[in-house]
Amino acid sequence: MANDKKPVQTTAAPKALGPYAQAIVAGDMIYCAGQIPLDPATGNIVPGGVAEQTERVLENLRAVLKAAGSDLDRAVKTTVFIKNMNDFAAMNEVYGRPEYFGPNPPARSTVEVARLPRDVLVEIEVVALA
Template structure:
């Protein structure tokens, strides 16, 4: 049975999807972008600040499911410019212990919602 995960501490869905779905102990999140959940305004000051907002949004979705970044087994990072990879990675790496970090893929894309530079989705397990 699936359980819909929702928190007001992360951006509300703006379409026919949920922040996350928990099924048999596995959490599947929708992609998070750098929306401030309080104002629903984009946080695009720099790629580092944008990445931090995305990760903080994801942290809140995980918390709503009773999880932390320790539960994450897979991340997918979509970026507009592969030249930003090192800057993104420097922020991303602060959320994980390198020895137990999840599997990951990073893909450069032609476009992302609302013209953002990064979107991240995850899979986590209880």
């Protein structure tokens, strides 16, 4: 059987921090690795709190999906990893903006975690239609 998974790589989003792809296209689906709030130009964590970090994470995910020929409005499932559930409302306000997922947001799980890479406040992964 042929290996029909294709890695996605773009400089419009931060480089992978380890041995993994920014995303994989498999069939008509795109599986994005979790993105954290790194500025792709500098590699630094964006300043501010969870709202600013969530904006950067979503923009990074949008860049990866666009490189794969898709966008956030084609997302079918997201997983949000948040450092502190007390930040949920601020994260959710940004996440819920119509410019990201449009009028039909994807299914979502949100979990509080003990620690995230580089001690950021939020990480999000996405599965989307190609």
